[in-house]
Amino acid sequence: MTEQEGSKHPFYEATIATKPIFEGRVISLQVDTVTLPNGETATREIVRHPGAVAVLALLDGKMLVVEQYRKPLEKAQTEVPAGKLDAGEAPEAAALRELEEETGFQAKSIVHLHSFSTSPGFADEIIHLYFAEELDRGELRPDEDEFLTCEAITLEQALEYVRDGRICDAKTLLAVQAWRIYSLTGLF
Template sequence: MKDHLHEETLHKERIYQGRIIELENHTVRLPDGKESKREVVRHPGAVGIICFRNDKLILVYQYRKALGKVIAEIPAGKLDEGESPEVCAVRELEEETGIKAGSCRFLCSFYTSPGFADELVHIYIAEDLKAGHKAADDDEFVEMAEVSLEEASAFIEDGTIHDAKTLYAVQYLQLQKERSSSRPK
């Protein structure tokens, strides 16, 4: 599959090791034989959870320092070392919202910014919902909201929802709603 586009890594150097990410500089050989530099962000991966109850999408408001503003997102979080995405999805949903999923069904995975980062986000749908215990991380301040699909669409238009995983979730739910309404009764 298009192996002629492959870039061979000749040298790599870790220039930063943080709590969440690593940053590497790579020297690569391009398909035409020339050399170039690449900056690569390494990330352990994350999950996003679509939780829909009582005809409402569960969102969390959170300040995002990189953006300098509060946005509304589906509950989400970083994978802990050795943790499966499904276990992470159940854990993060409960920590951020106090909603416990009896199970989570895998929907899809996608790379957030493949031009420079290897972060892979796994999207799950929370099922068999019940009350749990909200216990956000010490440095995490979130506020839960329950919104209709119409409200979520308006949030996309006004920039309240401004991230790929939540845009995907709203689009997915809208498609499901359209499909179910077009089925013969």
């Protein structure tokens, strides 16, 4: 939905002012002053993010996942390969790049499954989830500050990881559920 389309909604909040707070490598933070539908004003703290991609990649019937330490959670997480969009980069190109960088596999083709908001109450990040099945060995090239391991897990293992809390991020939970539906129906 565009801002113009949103402005027609009865709960639309018009921005009166924007105050930049922080500009980082990945995110920025701003505080917007808005007019509420009842005419009052309020502030909204907003995290701006360039967007990201995630890949549900199946190799011989198993899902490729990476394990890495996530500082905000202070624990290691098992996740599908993923990463942020570079400036001007198409999501499909980013998905292919991230898959190879993090797993060492290349996909002949990928299919877009869904794009979703991660935390719409305070962030504008959109993650584009892709599916890849025909994989060839490529070159593992993690970012210089990225330390991870890659493994291929069964659907049963993935569900166990969810129960154990090893998988708890939204993009990987969505990927596991998509895989579950795919395994049952052959469709996404």
